[in-house]
Amino acid sequence: MQRSMSRPGNHVMKSYETYADMLFRIALVHLGSRQDAEEATQDTFIKLMEKAPEFKDAEHQKAWLIRVITNHCKTMLGRGWRKREVKLEGAEPVTADSPEDLALLQLVLALPVKYKSVVHLYYYEDYPIQEISKILQISASAVKMRLQRGRQLLKLELKGAEPQ
Known part of the structure; x- marks a missing residue:
């Protein structure tokens, strides 16, 4: 059996290039903070690397990533420190x-x-x-x-x- 010559993580890099913007937008909608959205997006791709699930197709992978980031955002919103966080009005311009x-x-x-x-x-x-x-x-x-x-x-x- 011949091993694949692709480097580990190539699939994650391709997934990042394909889905990062969409996942960031989803996280931004949930969290309302650019920094938190960036963190959630990074954490989602880390989970993809750690879990390395097998996907049937690109749509299955996309749905999995959306589910992971949505759940992660819910977890972030439930953290005690976030509930006490003070938002700066107008600090994050939305385009x-x-x-x-x-x-x-x-x-x-x-x-x-x-x-x-x-x-x-x-x-x-x-x-x-x-x-x-x-x-x-x-x-x-x-x-x-x-x-x-x-x-x-x-x-x-x-x-x-x-x-x-």
């Missing part, structure tokens, strides 16, 4: 194509985590409901309900922001 897109993105970032996750995966990462269900390990009906409630919250915020 968008237009002022309207920026305003909407900021509203999405302000949603509770369970709504923010599904809204981000559905609208910004273009995942269908069934895929989000698998990634977050919740039922499709739970995804639909969270999308509906997230949209309702966004609609309320947008109505409140309109000049009277």
